[in-house]
Each structure stands twice: as structure tokens, then as C-alpha cells.
Amino acid sequence: xxxxxxxxxxxxxxxxxxxxxxxxxxxxxxxxxxxxxxxxxxxxxxxxxxxxxxxxxxxxxxxxxxxxxxxxxxxxxxxxxxxxxxxxxxxxxxxxxxxxxxxxxxxxxxxxxxxxxxxxxxxxxxxxxxxxxxxxxxxxxxxxxxxxxxxxxxxxxxxxxxxxxxxxxxxxxxxxxxxxxxxxxxxxxxxxxxxxxxxxxxxxxxxxxxxxxxxxxxxxxxxxxxxxxxxxxxxxxxxxxxxxxxxxxxxxxxxxxxxxxxxxxxxxxxxxxxxxxxxxxxxxxxxxxxxx
Amino acid sequence: xxxxxxxxxxxxxxxxxxxxxxxxxxxxxxxxxxxxxxxxxxxxxxxxxxxxxxxxxxxxxxxxxxxxxxxxxxxxxxxxxxxxxxxxxxxxxxxxxxxxxxxxxxxxxxxxxxxxxxxxxxxxxxxxxxxxxxxxxxxxxxxxxxxxxxxxxxxxxxxxxxxxxxxxxxxxxxxxxxxxxxxxxxxxxxxxxxxxxxxxxxxxxxxxxxxxxxxxxxxxxxxxxxxxxxxxxxxxxxxxxxxxxxxxxxxxxxxxxxxxxxxxxxxxxxxxxxxxxxxxxxxxxxxxxxxxxx
Numbered sequence: 001x002x003x004x005x006x007x008x009x010x011x012x013x014x015x016x017x018x019x020x021x022x023x024x025x026x027x028x029x030x031x032x033x034x035x036x037x038x039x040x041x042x043x044x045x046x047x048x049x050x051x052x053x054x055x056x057x058x059x060x061x062x063x064x065x066x067x068x069x070x071x072x073x074x075x076x077x078x079x080x081x082x083x084x085x086x087x088x089x090x091x092x093x094x095x096x097x098x099x100x101x102x103x104x105x106x107x108x109x110x111x112x113x114x115x116x117x118x119x120x121x122x123x124x125x126x127x128x129x130x131x132x133x134x135x136x137x138x139x140x141x142x143x144x145x146x147x148x149x150x151x152x153x154x155x156x157x158x159x160x161x162x163x164x165x166x167x168x169x170x171x172x173x174x175x176x177x178x179x180x181x182x183x184x185x186x187x188x189x190x191x192x193x194x195x196x197x198x199x200x201x202x203x204x205x206x207x208x209x210x211x212x213x214x215x216x217x218x219x220x221x222x223x224x225x226x227x228x229x230x231x232x233x234x235x236x237x238x239x240x241x242x243x244x245x246x247x248x249x250x251x252x253x254x255x256x257x258x259x260x261x262x263x264x265x266x267x268x269x270x271x272x273x274x275x276x277x278x279x280x281x282x283x284x285x286x287x288x289x290x291x292x
Numbered sequence: 293x294x295x296x297x298x299x300x301x302x303x304x305x306x307x308x309x310x311x312x313x314x315x316x317x318x319x320x321x322x323x324x325x326x327x328x329x330x331x332x333x334x335x336x337x338x339x340x341x342x343x344x345x346x347x348x349x350x351x352x353x354x355x356x357x358x359x360x361x362x363x364x365x366x367x368x369x370x371x372x373x374x375x376x377x378x379x380x381x382x383x384x385x386x387x388x389x390x391x392x393x394x395x396x397x398x399x400x401x402x403x404x405x406x407x408x409x410x411x412x413x414x415x416x417x418x419x420x421x422x423x424x425x426x427x428x429x430x431x432x433x434x435x436x437x438x439x440x441x442x443x444x445x446x447x448x449x450x451x452x453x454x455x456x457x458x459x460x461x462x463x464x465x466x467x468x469x470x471x472x473x474x475x476x477x478x479x480x481x482x483x484x485x486x487x488x489x490x491x492x493x494x495x496x497x498x499x500x501x502x503x504x505x506x507x508x509x510x511x512x513x514x515x516x517x518x519x520x521x522x523x524x525x526x527x528x529x530x531x532x533x534x535x536x537x538x539x540x541x542x543x544x545x546x547x548x549x550x551x552x553x554x555x556x557x558x559x560x561x562x563x564x565x566x567x568x569x570x571x572x573x574x575x576x577x578x579x580x581x582x583x584x585x586x
Binding site (some may be wrong): 010013014025026032034040055110111114128130134135139163165192254263264275279285290291 | 295296297298299300302303304306308310313315318319321322325383384386387388389391393396397398399400401402404405410412413416417422423424425459462464467468470471472473474476478481504509510514516520531544547548557560561564567571572575
């Protein structure tokens with residue numbers, strides 16, 4: 001019994017023959033999942049003759065940057081330089097991620113450690129909002145935003161995406177793990193709640209902050225609804241918007257595919273790079289993600 | 293200044309203001325508008341339950357296509373995606389740290405590729421002429437005589453939507469379940485084997501799932517929400533709203549169709565409210581199903 005158990009441990013330290021069966025499922029699964037992404041990478045670097053080739057080839061043979069160059073030129077032709085879209089995207093994403101992290105962790109601290117009326121109710125409403133699907137209320141959201149006079153401003157690309165119920169939920173659960181003694185002793189030393197938050201809590205909850213950062217980055221960087229519905233001035237639109245209009249901008253569908261693949265790659269790479277860097281922090285946060 | 297910030301208001305105000313403005317108010321507004329006739333130009337006119345009555349008795353597209361499609365889509369993508377997430381997470385927990393991290397990143401990566409960004413892959417893969425990869429293979433191997441119109445034909449569109457959605461279903465819930473499995477106290481397993489637990493299936497059902505129930509529930513909510521979030525996929529794949537013969541029409545597309553194409557905002561709001569109620573109900577049912585297991 002003890003013998004058989006040692007072979008099938010959760011979270012093993014090293015490879016063991018008994019793990020082979022898992023690899024036999026995981027490897028094909030991973031390949032299936034990675035295939036479309038490899039395709040995007042390969043397609044983005046294909047020269048025109050390979051895009052048109054029949055029978056089509058999966059991998060690129062003579063890689064070129066033409067698709068990326070066309071992508072930049074096409075933007076310039078339609079009146080807005082590519083750099084402008086990029087600038088807008090980076091601007092709203094950086095500000096948005098920062099604010100989202102700040103507001104979420106502030107609220108999470110209050111919900112976790114402060115005492116006030118309606119705290120439980122507030123957390124329950126937020127938990128209920130985990131089920132909120134923004135796409136379902138696109139219309140009333142639009143009406144609210146236009147009534148507030150936010151249409152056609154950078155703010156409208158940021159503000160609607162800042163309150164992320166899942167983010168608040170995760171950070172709050174994470175702060176719950178922090179022992180109260182640390183906070184109590186700081187209070188005895190005369191620290192205010194805000195000082196405790198900034199000096200003690202923020203360093204401890206770095207993994208949860210990284211997780212919210214990733215979620216918020218994905219929301220803002222990939223957002224197409226905002227620039228499409230709420231922004232009229234071309235000069236304030238973002239990369240995600242420009243890329244979503246590519247299909248209509250490029251007349252020839254096959255030539256367009258190369259550019260669209262290049263566009264997808266540009267959208268995807270920052271996401272994956274950030275996730276790879278922060279994945280251990282994300283996993284750490286997720287350990288406390290349970291709904292009780 | 294910071295030295296005197298003790299009130300919860302300092303902490304909560306920004307989040308609550310944004311939460312109320314962009315989540316609560318739109319939901320309330322949707323409920324309110326659903327009882328009106330509103331074409332965006334004139335002021336909304338109160339018409340009671342007429343939108344809902346119309347939706348369930350007169351809207352043939354909704355009853356014959358949108359609702360059955362949504363139910364079919366949700367009942368496959370939701371549970372299958374959820375089980376896949378759990379099983380893959382469970383298998384990942386059985387292998388060492390380094391390969392696990394690599395696999396986890398690969399499996400999670402599709403969920404980062406928000407819809408639009410990846411639509412190109414699928415449109416090229418399933419393209420309706422011989423330059424489409426799937427068609428080229430099928431032609432090459434002699435399975436078909438002429439290219440299949442995958443994305444334009446009602447019989448294929450829905451299935452392709454399901455596959456594409458499953459491909460991207462290993463999201464936050466998957467990561468949560470993986471972390472949950474890894475955090476289970478190892479001695480629980482040892483004790484259970486001492487007590488006569490015989491195999492890995494027993495292990496999953498008696499130890500793993502009960503020990504990580506909170507993560508299972510979190511994963512379930514994420515699965516339900518994720519399923520309805522990807523609603524726009526049919527329109528992206530086929531390139532048209534409505535989708536060919538309404539084959540890939542989901543609730544979200546119906547809302548868009550009536551709201552932004554026909555400007556019947558009151559009616560579209562009624563569909564929104566119905567969708568939110570549906571998501572809530574499904575989540576609750578899922579909760580009680582999962583809750584019964586312990």
C-alpha cells in the first residue's frame with residue numbers, strides 16, 4: 001500500500017514512470033490548444049505567395065515582416081498613424097491597470113479588515129456580480145455613459161473596466177489570510193488604516209495585485225466595445241479597435257489574413273509575456289480563490 | 293493626510309462609485325427599459341410586460357433559434373469545459389513543477405486571446421474554399437469532392453462554435469482549480485489510503501473534490517460566466533449578424549440585433565434581463581448540484 005502510494009503523489013518532485021499516462025493525454029491536448037497559436041505566429045510572417053499557396057502550408061518557409069509593414073502602412077493610409085493607435089492603447093492600459101489595482105486592493109482591504117455597517121452585504125453583492133456579464137447590458141451601459149457625458153474621451157476607455165468583481169473577490173480572499181496581529185500591533189504604534197494598508201498590506205498582497213493586474217490588462221488591452229461604441233474621434237481609438245476593423249479595411253481576404261494574423265500576434269504577445277512572468281504569483285493567489 | 297485616513301470611505305468610495313455606475317445602474321436600467329418601448333430618439337414609453345409577452349409568444353426567431361441555440365451551446369460548453377478544466381488541472385497536479393508550469397501556460401493561453409484577435413485563425417482554418425486548411429486536407433485525402441462551407445452552413449456553424457469555445461475554456465477557473473488541487477493537504481490522501489481507499493477514482497471523489505470545494509464552486513461560476521461571455525463568437529466566425537439561417541444566433545447576438553441594428557432598445561433590454569436571470573439561475577442550480585456532493 002505504501003509502495004503504490006509513493007508512485008502517485010500529488011505535486012511530485014520528479015518524473016516517475018507512473019506519470020507517463022498523464023503525459024500521454026496532456027501532450028496531445030497541449031498540442032491541440034497550441035496549434036492555433038502556432039498558426040498565428042507562422043501566418044503572420046508569411047510572404048504573399050505563401051498566403052495564396054495551394055495546397056496551404058502550415059509553417060512559414062521564407063519569413064518576412066511584410067504583414068507587419070502593411071499593417072502600419074494601412075493605418076497611415078486610412079488617416080491615423082499606427083503609432084497613434086499604439087500610443088492610445090498603451091496609455092489607457094497603463095493608467096487603467098494602475099487604477100484598477102489601486103481601487104480594487106483598497107476596497108478589498110476594507111472588506112477584509114475594516115469594521116463598518118453593511119460590509120457583509122457589500123461583499124455578497126460583489127460575489128453576486130461575479131456572475132455579471134457586461135456584454136448583456138451593452139445598451140443600458142451605453143445610455144449611462146452617454147448621459148454622464150463621457151462619450152469621446154479617454155476616460156470612457158478606462159472607467160467602465162476598472163471595477164472587476166472577480167479581482168476584488170480574489171484580493172479580499174487573499175487579504176483574509178493576513179494575520180490580524182500584524183495589523184493590531186501597527187495600530188498600537190499609532191498607524192492609521194491607510195498607513196497600514198500602504199506599508200504592511202500592499203507588500204504582502206503583491207501576488208494578488210499581480211493577478212488583478214493581469215485580469216485588468218486583458219480587459220483593457222483587448223477591449224473592442226469601448227473604442228467602437230463610445231469613441232467617435234478616430235485619433236482616440238486603440239489598437240484593438242483598428243485590428244477589429246481590418247477585415248473591412250482590406251479588400252482582398254487572403255492578403256488580409258496575413259495582416260490579421262500579424263495583428264492578432266501583436267495583441268497576443270503582451271498578454272502571454274505578462275502572464276509568463278507573473279504566473280507563479282497568479283497561482284499563489286488562486287489558492288485562496290474559493291467560494292465559501 | 294494619510295496619517296488620518298481611517299474611515300472605510302477612503303478605501304471603498306472609488307470602487308463603489310465605479311461598481312454602481314457601470315454595473316448596478318446598467319442592470320437596473322435594463323430592467324426599467326425592458327418595460328418600455330424605446331427607439332433611442334423618443335422618450336421611453338411604458339408598455340408594461342408587452343416586450344416579455346412578445347418575446348415568448350411572437351418572436352419566432354427567439355423561440356425557434358436563439359433560445360434553443362443558447363441552451364444547447366451553454367449546456368455543452370459549460371459542463372464540458374468545466375470538466376475538462378478540472379481533469380486537466382488534476383492531471384497537471386500529478387506531474388513535476390516545471391513541465392506543469394509549461395503545460396498550464398499553454399492551456400491557459402487561448403483564454404487570453406479575446407475573441408476578435410483569434411477569429412482569423414478559425415476563419416482561415418475553416419474557410420469555405422480550397423485554401424481553407426481543413427478543406428484542403430479533406431480534399432487532399434478524398435473525404436470530400438468539393439470544399440465544405442463550414443462557416444456559412446447551419447449544420448456546421450454551431451459545432452465549430454462549440455469547439456472554438458471549448459478551446460478557450462481553460463481560464464481563471466482552471467487556474468483556481470489547479471491551485472486548489474495542489475494545496476490539498478498531502479496527509480489526507482495518506483490517511484485515506486490507510487483507511488482502505490483503493491484507487492484514484494475514489495481519491496478524486498472522496499478526497500480531492502471535497503477538499504477543494506470552494507475552488508470547484510469558483511470554477512463553476514467562471515465556467516457559467518465564460519460560456520455566456522463568448523456569445524459573440526458565431527457572428528465573428530460567420531461574419532454576419534444574423535448568422536446564416538440563425539444557426540449560430542445566441543442571446544447576446546439577439547440583443548445586439550434588436551438594440552444596435554433595429555434600435556428597439558426596450559425589447560433588447562427585455563432579452564438582456566432574461567439573459568441575466570438565466571445566468572443567475574444556472575449558477576444557482578450548479579451550486580446546488582455541486583453542493584450535494586458532500
